[in-house]
Amino acid sequence: MQKWDEESRTRIFTGTILSVSVGATCGGLAAFFYNRSFLRYTIATGINCGIFGLSFFSIRELCLAHQQKNKPRRYNIRNTDELISSIIAGGLTGGLFSSIIHGRQGLLSRIFLFSLISGVGQVCYTSAYNYRQQLILKTKNVQQYPPLESNPPTKKILNNDKKETKDKKMTEGLLNWLASKKWTGVKKISEEEYKQIKQARAEAKGMQLEDSTTDENSNNHQS
Known part of the structure; x- marks a missing residue:
């Protein structure tokens, strides 16, 4: 359980930092295009996205921990577990912040929208991660087991013997x-x-x- 807690904290921290970075970058670009205060927009957007990211990844890790608790001890998290956790976390986080900013009107539609965005994002991330792992495994297999020669030594020897026999007969x-x-x-x-x-x-x-x-x-x- 200790290892799981460390991994959870690492994912929450990494996700929060990434959210702050993306938010600050988008805030800076918005300030540049709309001719607003660059520093204020950058800091404000970075903080807001950081709070959203912290809430999202915390709820996501709670969902993953709950799924892990109900599974065998050596159960490995699957892609479906991460997808479900991301959808739930996106809906709850988006619904919470939307209700604070815009009130309860249209809350269900916003929950559905944030859940959909989180699910699509999780699918894209999982696909990219699996593709990267396949490339790594493929590279290791090539280095550990080099491809067979088109004409391996045994085949070359047999070909030479056949050629010598043919020349001898001629x-x-x-x-x-x-x-x-x-x-x-x-x-x-x-x-x-x-x-x-x-x-x-x-x-x-x-x-x-x-x-x-x-x-x-x-x-x-x-x-």
Whole structure:
């Protein structure tokens, strides 16, 4: 409950400061366009909007606290809870200040009007907040899980293997065709013949190394 009270106070304070800022700004603009006292209009409008904002957000938090009290302990506030609380707070606050300024005549219509304005404002705020949260989550997911490559390493390896196999078949086909033509001078040998040729080349290379080693030793003895 203590955490809830701290959050409530923070929201009330933030909402009141925002109301004062908006009111003072609108008062200053009105004074500029209507050629009135800038300081007086700014301060008066800021104070009036601040009182209205303080009343609105206080009633809204009371409604949210009441809804939270009737729900399970770990119940999270939903968008519908905030919407209902804002509509009630807007109607009560607007009706109260309207009755003080204009009297009771047309009170129900003004309550309905302020409730409608508060509800629309809450819907706009909730939509903007949810959109911002989605962008944040999307950014975190992109950073934590980078998008897969269009050609990942495994796929690239498979593609390379397929390409090598295809090239090998084309080369073998070309050699077989050349070997089938007598005028090319190309002769196709079996695997056993290829091994014998390879072994003979290795023996010849070994004999050359032995001869070169013997020649070097002879030169060393003569010197």
